[in-house]
Each structure stands twice: as C-alpha cells, then as structure tokens.
Amino acid sequence: MAFPTSAPPLAATPEDASSRATVAVPLWVRAWRRFRANRLALLGLGYVVLLLGVALFADHLAPYSPVETFAGMRGRGPSVEHWLGFDHVGRDLLSRLIFGTRAALIVGLGATGIAVTVGVLVGSLSGYFGGWVDLLLSRLVDTLMAFPTLALLIMLAAVLGPSLLTTVTVIGLTSWAAYARVVRADVLSLRERDFVMAAYAGGAKSSHILWHHILPNVLGPVIVLGSLGVGSTIILESALSFLGLGIRPPAPSWGGILSDGRAYILTYPHIAIAPGVLIVLTVLAFNFIGDGLRDALDPRQRG
Template identity: 65%
Template structure:
C-alpha cells in the first residue's frame, strides 16, 4: 500500500471518528433530539399538507356555525368565516417553513460573501463592510421590515426577499471573525505561494472551514425568521389573505379573542412549538459540532 493511500485512509478514519463523536454528543442531548424530531414532523406536515388537511384551507364549509370550538370531527374548530381551523394551520406550516428556510438561504449567501470578503482582505474593504454590518445590526429589524414590506407590497415573494435581505448581518459578523483567524493558517499561506487567486482561496479553502458555524446559526435563525414572517402577516404586510399563515390566523383571531379564543390559541401554539424546536436543534448542533463554544449565536427577532 502506498504512502498516499495510507494517508487517505487515516484521514478518512479521522473524519469518521469526528462525525461519530459529534453524533454521540447530539443524541446524548435529549432536548436536541426532541427538537430534531419535532422539526422532522413539521417538515412532513408541510410537504404532505394537502393529504393531511381534511379540507381546503379556504373553503367555507360550515355556513352559520362561526367560531365553533374543537370537536372530534374538527380538531381545532372553525374560524370566524366557518373555515376548518386545523386545515388552515396545517397549510400555514408550509408557508412558515418556506419563508423560514428560503429566507435563511438568502441571508446565508449574502452573509457568507460579505463576511468572507471582509475577513480575508481586511484594510479598507473590511472597514467599509464592517460599517455596513454594524449599521444594519443597529437598526431596529422589525421597523426596517415593515418599511420594506409596505413599499414592496404584501406577498410571499416580498416576505421572503425582505427578510432574507435584512437578516444576513449576523452571518457576516460570525464568518468575518472566523475568516480573520483562518487566513493566517499555513494552508492559506501555501495556496498563496502556489499562485492561487484570492477568490479561489476564499471559496475553496476558507469558506468550507466556517460552514459548521453557519449551519449552527442557520438552525437557530430559522425560528427567528418564522417569528418575523408571523409578525408581518399579523400586521397585514406579509403573505396576502386568504392564504393561510400562522400570523394571519392570529390576526383574524385577535378580533374574536373573547368569543372564539381557539382561533388565536392554536396558531400561537404552533409558532411557539416551532421556534422552540429549531432552538433546541440549533443548541444541540452547536454543542455537538463545537463543544468548546460557550456563546450562543442566536438571530435577532
């Protein structure tokens, strides 16, 4: 067996050992496992919403029976327009996860690019981009979202874009700090000595080494994004009615909170459960992938 083969086998064994230790740390964290299971069930609920929901979310099926409470036939009762509340909550799960995951991907792309460029090049580039990051993080996020959503108009696309384009600063700050450390390492120096272009070094050698932190932050931030989407829908600036969203259902239930409290209770419980599940999952991933990290990298709400 050649020396190269031996080295490759050793590297593969080391990687497997690291993954094995991370998996054991994750499964030993009961709350992380619970969070992962709940997230998995939510994904199934979103994917198979048409098969799970007994009715179309916008169908008026119960004329003259507004706000009827939960029953064996209609688990969450009816809303103020006599629509099946369980069906609307199920379809609202799909919207919540679409916005949460897609907006998170947009913010990851922007944040990683800005953070990697700032951390790698330093100097005036870092000063300009760091000023932009600090300014965005200092501005009240919900106020910025309200202004942008009001200007662009309520829709699913608008909600995804405005959230994704405004929550990337935390990714940029985390990536920048790690890249500033990584750029001093020997493999980066060697790549420069071999004549590799800076951008090739960033994307081939530097960025892969910060993905662990990005994954952890993303799992924590999805829950925060779902809260933001719900807030925009609650204010009438998110997804347009009659599309079922948790925030929209909450807004509908606000006017009937005393007469039909179940209309607001069930979507509220779904929001709380989903956010807690993603937070537990993110905490578990953080502890499993980087057990020495003490600070919690949570997204702003």
C-alpha cells in the same frame, strides 16, 4: 551469543488504541454521536421532520380546503369532525394551520438561506481582503444593524406589498448582517493560519483559498447560527402577517390566523391559541436543534 537485530514491537496501550479509534472515526460520525446524546436536540429534530412532512403533504393531510367556508359555523369550537373548530368566518382551523405550516417553513428556511448566503459572502470578502473592502462592507453591516429589524421589515413590506415572495425576500435581505459579522471574525483569524499562508505561497488564487480552505472552516458556526435563526425568522413572518404585511389573505399563515383571532380572544379563544402554540413549539424545536449542533460541532468536544 546472537543478539536480536530488531526490538520486538511494544504492546499497544489502551490509550494508543483509543487514539487510533478516535482518528479512524469520521468527524461527521462523531458529531452525530454528540448530537444524538442531546435528547432535546433529537426531540426538536423529530418535531421539525414532522412539520416538513406536514408541509410537503398538506394537500393530502388537510381534511378540508383552507379557504372553504362553512355556513353557520362561525367561531364554533372543536368537534369530532373538526378537531380544532372554525375561525371567525367559518373556515376549518386545522386545515388552515396545516397549510400555514408550509408557508412558515418556506419563509423560515428560504429567508434564512438567503441571509446565510449573503452573510457568508460579505463576511468572507470583508475578512479576507481587508483594507478598503473591509471598511466599506463593515460600514454597510453597521448601517443595516443600526435599523430596528421589525421597523425596517414593516417599511419594506409596505412599499413592496404583502406576498409570500416579498416576505421571504425582505426578511432574507435584512437579516444577513449577523452572519456576516461571525464569518468576518472567523476569516480574520483563519487567513493568518499556516495552511492558508502555504496555499497563498504556492500560487493559489484568492477564490480557491476562500472556497477550499477558509469557507469549510467557518461552516460550523454558520450552521449553528442559521438553525437558531430559522426560529427568529418564523417569528418575524408571524409578526408581519399579524400586522397584515406578510402573506396576503386568504392564504393561510400562522401569524395571519393569530391576527384573525386577536379580536375574538374572549369569545373564540381557540382561534388564537392554536397558531400561538404552534409558533412557540416550532421556535423551541429549532432552538433545541441549534443548541445540539453547537455542542456537536464544537472542536473541543471528543468522542
């Protein structure tokens, strides 16, 4: 009797097929699926994309110049020609809000980009090298976080003078400490992992290990924290402009328009209501995106 030389292949079980399908799907595709399942995150993303479009094409979307004054229209309410009415000096409020969107996103994204860059650099160096480098950079982070953020911003903005560039730079260089702490904690854990030790034993330089092995593994939490930080940055810019230390008038900004309407809240309430609603909606949108990214990039999630 002849015996088979090899056993027939086993039938694939549903679990094996599911496992192969999970491995075959790229990580970013699975992350997008999880993000897409969060309706609030999608809603926030759609709103932010709309704001980006408004900011990019503000010159074409604004019906009037943001600094043009209409005689005799001071504080007038909404009408067919002017949907949101006029501000306290007779400028079209809708046009000023449209151009203020550009300023808000420049500050929000620009300052957050600076903060993330500095925070990742400081946190990665502190966590990877340890010793006196970690001690020095950690004390720097602790010192920066010891100051009240708004008070530090007001002091620096008053010294440097109000402008868009000053606002972006000052907010970015005073809000990186939180990112540095998160990155440092992750790097302290990652530098003891086997793949990092193997790269080090293979003769890889510290710069190569940081750039190719450690930083890619800390980007997930940083992206989530950065998306949440954009909303906080917009609030800080609005606070500085509200106090007259942000973007220099007559250039429109949401905080500046809100400050203009403060003295007329009882007589011309629409001046303060419109920018206030925009600030709230924008901060909520970025928070929704941050929550969606946190769930999408969580390695414990599957599918």
